[in-house]
Amino acid sequence: MGKFEELGIKPSFVKALEELNITIPTQIQSEAIPVLLNDVVDMVGQAQTGTGKTAAYGLPLLQKINPKNDAVQGLILCPTRELGQQVAKQLFKFTKYSDKIFTEAVYGGSHIEAQIQALKRTTHIVVATPGRLIDLVKKKAVDLSGVKTVILDEADEMLSMGFKKELDEILSYVKGARSKWLFSATMPDGIRQIVNNHLSPDAVRIAINPKNQVNKNIDHKYLVCDDRDKFNVLLQFLQSEKEERGVVFCRTKEATRTLAKQLIAKNIPAEGIHGDLKQIERDKVMRAFKNESLRILVATDLAARGLDIEGLAFVVHYQLPDKDEYYTHRSGRTARAGKKGISLCLVNTKEVKQIRFIEKNLHISFKQVRAVG
DSSP states (O other): OOOHHHHTOOHHHHHHHHHTTOOSOOHHHHHHHHHHTSSSOOEEEEOOTTSOHHHHHHHHHHHHOOTTOOSOOEEEEOSSHHHHHHHHHHHHHHTTTSSOOOEEEEOTTSOHHHHHHHHTSOOSEEEEOHHHHHHHHHTTOOOOTTOOEEEESSHHHHHHTTOHHHHHHHHHHTTTOSEEEEEESSOOHHHHHHHHHHSOTTOEEEEOOGGGTSOTTEEEEEEEOOGGGHHHHHHHHHHHTTTOOEEEEOSSHHHHHHHHHHHHHTTOOEEEEOTTSOHHHHHHHHHHHHTTSOSEEEEOTTTTTTOOOTTOOEEEESSOOSSHHHHHHHHTTSSOTTOOEEEEEEEOGGGHHHHHHHHHHHTOOOEEOSSOO
């Protein structure tokens, strides 16, 4: 696949990447970076979470920024606060050896006044959730007139969260942008409408084959058990994993709450994260998980989007996801940065056929296990 220098990335950024142990570009990076380094280009990229999209668009964006110009020049839209924070943090790491490029993340669920104050400082790139960005524009707290590059990250997730109207409104604010880049795991009709309405008809299209999207370092397993035995099977698995940490996924908020309570009752350091939590509560749970005072995070699919936690040994699908792409998002929480990881599905006999569908659609192979561990 070549190296980042060969793709056109400047030495100062390459040095920061090497320090982060990012040396070999992923497929989306290899294909997108040379295209996005062009001056004026619209692009639609289809690739799953965990394939390196942030560097694929972040490095070309950083190279386009003029650090001597104090105006906001880049805008990145994200579905969740967590993803926005993660993107801003990653851009900051990429700029360790370059001229100072300032990024500000703004999102709902946090005091708007503090964000208004932060935006008064030099800001070259704004990373934002759609609703909060519109609030800030209406308060005249952010000027988007100098934006040259707009990026929609996880566009399908923004649509599924009901942000279609907000995306159309924001894209109408930045008609002067020379480049619009949209990244999405799937391409539903709503995404096609956004592409047709706001991107050039000549937009470059890059789609990473699903065969290449699922991390090869993940060991996919499934275990068949009755629903009533599932909790005990999970306990056995956690016991077999000793002190290793991971995420257990449920489909519903209610199941997430219940399972977290059951684990705590068995003296396992666990907490749930779901849509009903206030932002301050989510932050508290995520801080505890990141500083390793929690061993297990029990999460819904939506709550876990944008989480980037290092050193997770496993993911357990306590309830199978509603959509195949959610399986990729879930399993992509483990085996990051070249490490190995386990993705274990706990299923009843009726759900085995869903495992077969996931195998076929995502081109992965599951191993059935009788005993846990």
